[in-house]
Amino acid sequence: MRHTLILAAALAAAAAFTTSAEDVDDSGFLLDAIHSNLAEIRMSELAVQRADDTAVRDYASKLAADHMHALDEISALARKLGVAIPAEPEPAALERHGSLEKLSGPAFDAAFVDHMVAAHRAAVAKYGEHARSNPNEEVAELAAKTLPTLQQHLAAAEQLQTQAATSARPDPHLRQDPTSPSSRP
Secondary structure, eight states: OHHHHHHHHHHHHHHHHOOOHHHHHHHHHHHHHHHHHHHHHHHHHHHHHHOSSHHHHHHHHHHHHHHHHHHHHHHHHHHHTTOOOOSSOOHHHHHHHHHHHTOOHHHHHHHHHHHHHHHHHHHHHHHHHHHHHOSSHHHHHHHHHHHHHHHHHHHHHHHHHHHHHHHHSOOTTSOOOTTSGGGOO
């Protein structure tokens, strides 16, 4: 009987410290969100310094401010839920940052904007899923609150991407002189 009571007490204590699947999912989402905000801030600060196009610099400046605000909110919830706060982006994000650092001019702008489109598409999907189906009400509310800003970031990046593609194409209404060297086969 005594062994049964000790075993029952040990099982109860273990259950109290066992992490549920929901807790793991919440902490994983919060860690990913913190890492991605850290990466977005770092990339945006680089773009503010390096972007050739004023519109890209302005976009990057807004991104940095918005992601700093989001980082503060996500970190506060993570601390409340007992999730350790990382200080650096993930290694893959640091590698992407290093690759961007090697670029300049329009090549930098295009690579930065392309990255922001891809990163924000992924973030919109992830935050949307957590806003709809996360069992932790606080995490779901934070995801839902952050989602519109991420959607705005995505739309702005896609617009910059479209503008860059449009400006890179020659104007079909301009006729080239058939005798110019650039129009000869």
